[in-house]
Amino acid sequence: MTEATDSTVTPARGRPKDPAKRAAILKAATSLFLSQGFAGTSMDAIAKLAGVSKLTVYSHFSDKETLFSAAVETKCHNTLPVPIFELDRTQPLRTTLTKIGLGFLDLIHSMESVELQRLLNSQAAVDPDMSRLFFEAGPQRTLNAMEHLVREANQAGLLDAPDPKQAAENFFSLLQGCQHMKTLIGYRQPMTASEAQPHAEQVVDMFLRAYGKG
Amino acid sequence: MTEATDSTVTPARGRPKDPAKRAAILKAATSLFLSQGFAGTSMDAIAKLAGVSKLTVYSHFSDKETLFSAAVETKCHNTLPVPIFELDRTQPLRTTLTKIGLGFLDLIHSMESVELQRLLNSQAAVDPDMSRLFFEAGPQRTLNAMEHLVREANQAGLLDAPDPKQAAENFFSLLQGCQHMKTLIGYRQPMTASEAQPHAEQVVDMFLRAYGKG
DNA sequence: GTCTATATAGCGATAGAC
């Protein structure tokens, strides 16, 4: 604050403080919080992994909760790329849905997503804001895109789903299945690509049996 | 488990140790672990809630992990009453399925179940055995019973589900829906009875559209 | 066998030197 180096060319104006250390801290914190949980991660461990001293950590983030929030935010934007949800009328609907399904399975069975959801679950009671952040940045957008696709398919005469929003939820619920719950509680390994294919096909099959234009 | 009460008539012989204190400790531990998590629960808090001293706790359970395991085991036998899965041919299948669905929703949205699953999620990486215990004692039995019912319904000509096991999983996956995930991460309150009714009906509707005969 | 009091260790957060 007392300072100098006023009219220099260097961007180190006023209080340059953080070059890339902040990023290193955030990266280390994210990794540890996801794998060890909130209580299981110490500020010392974060500092050590980031290659800085603990006080440097505190100079960037006032306390552990603040750092935790920042770390989770950086991982909250898991979502399917919107282009997947474009209804391509040159392809059969079944193909489009299967492709969406595979993308979704790949996303939710990534170590990243699994650990993030475990973390949110464990902090659900204490950090409801974080859950809101996550859900609206990720799942909600995916659900909206799917609902939009169902509406288009209805209008195109490809589907007969009276409640598109509900149909979208049902689609992803089926994709999650029991497998995802088993994975979250550690009873099974995340689904592999070769397992995902038949599962997605089976889900699309049921979905079309229920909502397909008959 | 390593107990004795050897060949004496008087229960106070030798080392009677635990009258009902063990039960009190387990009850307190279960309550705290479920609501506060593993790291968030101290042995002091358990002792205080159980109304005994901390050393008494340690005399019954060698360490915190052991107590944790024992506490979780006592809560792992949540399952749907099997009688619900009896196929009553005097009632429409839709009615039976809706009843099962409502029972399932009531179970998984109970505070007890929600907290247990959050706990298992947070300890998934460190306690895989516990997840196995839970899944096989609870969800697996429910799934088996449902699969059996689907098989019966197939034979009775009420359903046309080529893969009964898969159909059973799909049924419960639909019931869980997105709502349950939102509840787990703390984004929504558990589903109430008045919300459960239309949801169950909607699920049964889709299920019968997909697997119903004709 | 059970309780009060305590040893030991680890974590979050801070004070002072470069």
Place this chain on the structure above:
DNA sequence: GTCTATCGCTATATAGAC
């Protein structure tokens, strides 16, 4: 602005009296 050394607190687990 960054690092080393440390305070204060809490929690697990134990030692000694009734």
